[in-house]
Amino acid sequence: MSQYKYKRVLLKLSGEALAGDQGFGIDPKVVREITEQIGEIAKDDIEIAIVIGGGNFFRGLAGSSEGMDRAQADYIGMLATVMNALALQDAFEQSGIYSRVQSAINMQEVAEPYIRRRADRHLQKGRVVILAAGTGNPYMTTDTTAALRACELEVDCLMKATKVDGVYDKDPKKFDDAQRFDHISYLEVINRQLHVMDTTATSLCMDNNIPMIVFNLGVKGNIKRALQGEDVGTVITAE
Numbered sequence: 001m002s003q004y005k006y007k008r009v010l011l012k013l014s015g016e017a018l019a020g021d022q023g024f025g026i027d028p029k030v031v032r033e034i035t036e037q038i039g040e041i042a043k044d045d046i047e048i049a050i051v052i053g054g055g056n057f058f059r060g061l062a063g064s065s066e067g068m069d070r071a072q073a074d075y076i077g078m079l080a081t082v083m084n085a086l087a088l089q090d091a092f093e094q095s096g097i098y099s100r101v102q103s104a105i106n107m108q109e110v111a112e113p114y115i116r117r118r119a120d121r122h123l124q125k126g127r128v129v130i131l132a133a134g135t136g137n138p139y140m141t142t143d144t145t146a147a148l149r150a151c152e153l154e155v156d157c158l159m160k161a162t163k164v165d166g167v168y169d170k171d172p173k174k175f176d177d178a179q180r181f182d183h184i185s186y187l188e189v190i191n192r193q194l195h196v197m198d199t200t201a202t203s204l205c206m207d208n209n210i211p212m213i214v215f216n217l218g219v220k221g222n223i224k225r226a227l228q229g230e231d232v233g234t235v236i237t238a239e
């Protein structure tokens with residue numbers, strides 16, 4: 001335990017992370033790989049809450065750009081996150097890791113309601129808490145949810161899982177000369193419009209002084225390495 005730099009963390013997983021190469025839906029093998037990585041840390045007594053996205057099924061903005069009512073489309077997006085949460089829970093259960101799903105939209109047959117104190121208790125008892133349905137409000141994202149829950153649950157850091165190994169000054173997939181930051185401030189992320197998380201999420205972390213770590217989930221063991229303070233991504237703080 002002592003080799004870890006953080007005790008309680010919030011991990012933001014995008015829906016796409018569960019889709020694997022197919023880019024849509026849920027790939028159970030990929031989900032298992034992710035939960036194995038997380039389970040390893042949970043066994044070391046690190047308290048983990050996960051905010052899961054829904055982009056592998058539906059995004060409200062995409063629906064509204066096709067003419068749907070935005071709020072209605074956003075609710076569909078939030079429901080998509082619940083499917084992902086249940087898939088994660090299934091994989092945790094199969095590898096013997098205790099977990100609970102809490103949803104910001106009540107659906108008691110499949111998930112507990114989101115209750116901050118109860119989530120806190122689950123974390124203390126070593127259960128992975130999977131937070132579904134975003135904030136429960138349209139016009140928001142699961143990035144913002146992650147920042148909000150990170151504040152509420154008083155985590156030591158917010159980990160944002162991505163497909164690249166940190167924050168770059170420009171898109172590394174498009175530009176060969178893109179430079180990676182080992183460390184960058186919240187203000188610089190916002191001012192340079194680096195699109196790591198949305199601006200609401202970044203400013204919420206800034207106002208509440210929650211360090212963010214942006215890392216590549218595709219490299220096995222990276223979550224553990226990042227939490228042990230190894231340089232596997234970009235750290236975002238006030239300085």
Ligand code: UDP
Binds near residue numbers: 052055075077142
């Ligand atoms: N969403 C929402 N309110 C929230 C969180 C999410 O309306 O508090 C909706 C929104 O339509 C979003 C969708 O849920 O597009 C899926 O979330 P997101 O796009 O953040 O998922 P990710 O990109 O992380 O997979």
